[in-house]
Amino acid sequence: MGKKEEKKGKKKEKKEKQPAASYPHSCTDCGVVNCGKRNSKYPDFCLTAKLSEEEIAKVVKLYTDEKENRKIAIASAEVEGEFYGKYTRVEEIMAVARRIGAKKIGIATCAGLIEESRIFARILKLNGFDVYGAACKVGSVDKVTIGIEEKYTCRTGPVMCNPILQAKLLNKAKTDFNVVVGLCVGHDSLFYKYSKALCTTLITKDRVLAHNPAGALYQSRAYYKRLLEKEIWEE
Numbered sequence: 001m002g003k004k005e006e007k008k009g010k011k012k013e014k015k016e017k018q019p020a021a022s023y024p025h026s027c028t029d030c031g032v033v034n035c036g037k038r039n040s041k042y043p044d045f046c047l048t049a050k051l052s053e054e055e056i057a058k059v060v061k062l063y064t065d066e067k068e069n070r071k072i073a074i075a076s077a078e079v080e081g082e083f084y085g086k087y088t089r090v091e092e093i094m095a096v097a098r099r100i101g102a103k104k105i106g107i108a109t110c111a112g113l114i115e116e117s118r119i120f121a122r123i124l125k126l127n128g129f130d131v132y133g134a135a136c137k138v139g140s141v142d143k144v145t146i147g148i149e150e151k152y153t154c155r156t157g158p159v160m161c162n163p164i165l166q167a168k169l170l171n172k173a174k175t176d177f178n179v180v181v182g183l184c185v186g187h188d189s190l191f192y193k194y195s196k197a198l199c200t201t202l203i204t205k206d207r208v209l210a211h212n213p214a215g216a217l218y219q220s221r222a223y224y225k226r227l228l229e230k231e232i233w234e235e
């Protein structure tokens with residue numbers, strides 16, 4: 001192969017973009033995670049090393065002295081410890097719910113994932129829970145009513161997602177533990193904000209990756225390398 005062809009055949013390799021250095025460093029800059037492993041040294045900027053005994057003790061008290069915090073922290077650690085690598089998240093949710101005494105489970109579902117929520121509700125009922133679900137389009141309010149521009153309704157339809165109403169309906173139904181099934185980014189935030197019951201998430205929506213957002217990170221040096229090459233705003 002001549003030099004010319006060789007050059008032609010060579011793919012233009014895009015370089016990973018380096019983010020501007022951000023200070024102070026934090027756990028996402030840490031290569032040792034000694035707080036969990038306790039097998040090396042804490043880095044200079046370590047958040048654990050910079051905490052005083054009093055600061056840590058104050059937070060520990062929130063687990064030991066606050067009844068609800070204690071119950072949930074212990075239940076989730078027990079479920080993690082007992083069923084590590086054995087239980088799916090569906091099972092873990094039920095195991096935690098049972099341990100914290102939650103009987104009535106609220107489901108805040110995306111309307112697009114209603115089938116998944118139907119199955120989940122069935123499983124919950126089979127395991128002795130009461131279920132009350134509210135879909136994101138509940139109330140059937142037009143997007144334009146709250147100032148969403150009409151151009152944003154073309155692909156997704158005129159009816160707005162209504163996470164605040166979802167939360168209020170589950171609050172009214174006095175659910176003990178609410179489970180989010182595929183609410184959009186931001187809509188989920190509003191649901192968490194208005195839900196009176198504790199929340200957990202069964203499905204984190206990712207329309208591109210079959211609801212597996214971690215896939216983008218696992219493939220960020222392969223199929224999704226664009227994520228490390230340029231800012232999305234550059235497109």
Ligand code: SF4
Binds near residue numbers: 032034045046
């Ligand atoms: S607390 Fe310290 S050791 Fe743990 S991840 Fe953060 S910087 Fe690393």
